[in-house]
Amino acid sequence: MQTLAQEGHSHTMSQQQQEQTPDQKSRASALIRIVRESTERYKDVSAAEADGCALQFGCVSGPDSGAMGLHYVNGTLVNRGELDPTRPQIVIYESTANGGLKLIGAGFLVLADAWDKKNQGPPELMGQLFHYFEFPNRFGLPAFYTLHVWAWKDNPNGAFVNWHPNVSCEQFGGQTH
Numbered sequence: 001m002q003t004l005a006q007e008g009h010s011h012t013m014s015q016q017q018q019e020q021t022p023d024q025k026s027r028a029s030a031l032i033r034i035v036r037e038s039t040e041r042y043k044d045v046s047a048a049e050a051d052g053c054a055l056q057f058g059c060v061s062g063p064d065s066g067a068m069g070l071h072y073v074n075g076t077l078v079n080r081g082e083l084d085p086t087r088p089q090i091v092i093y094e095s096t097a098n099g100g101l102k103l104i105g106a107g108f109l110v111l112a113d114a115w116d117k118k119n120q121g122p123p124e125l126m127g128q129l130f131h132y133f134e135f136p137n138r139f140g141l142p143a144f145y146t147l148h149v150w151a152w153k154d155n156p157n158g159a160f161v162n163w164h165p166n167v168s169c170e171q172f173g174g175q176t177h
Contacts, residue, residue, distance in 0.1 A: 059169035095171035
């Protein structure tokens with residue numbers, strides 16, 4: 001199953017991301033480093049599955065904006081509604097030509113209702129603002145906030161944008177691991 005892109009979400013680096021202060025750049029680098037260290041063990045998808053992650057949404061792709069890849073979501077962490085840079089709710093993979101999966105990033109996801117009841121404004125993690133997905137959305141989820149961190153595959157549009165132009169769903173055969 002491929003999920004097509006939903007319109008209205010940034011595909012390229014914003015002006016704010018291009019004009020970061022040294023402190024913002026340092027915090028961004030630190031977040032990428034923390035995510036890499038925290039997800040290193042998930043290079044083998046069986047480790048992510050053992051920790052409660054399961055493939056959701058098939059391969060998320062768009063016809064002209066690259067893809068997001070395969071999202072292995074930890075429902076327990078999503079339901080907690082907490083943000084911890086060492087515990088992303090989503091581990092992101094790309095299918096390889098030999099039928100395997102390659103770790104390319106991680107994601108953070110909080111449901112908007114739960115977040116908005118306790119906080120003002122969108123979530124932020126180490127200086128990175130989350131993207132808002134309204135309801136209804138192609139994922140069949142209630143409104144939510146998300147932040148992708150392309151920690152394992154450099155994204156020319158930035159490490160925290162939703163779409164990766166060099167990620168593809170072409171090799172995804174529809175199997176669930």
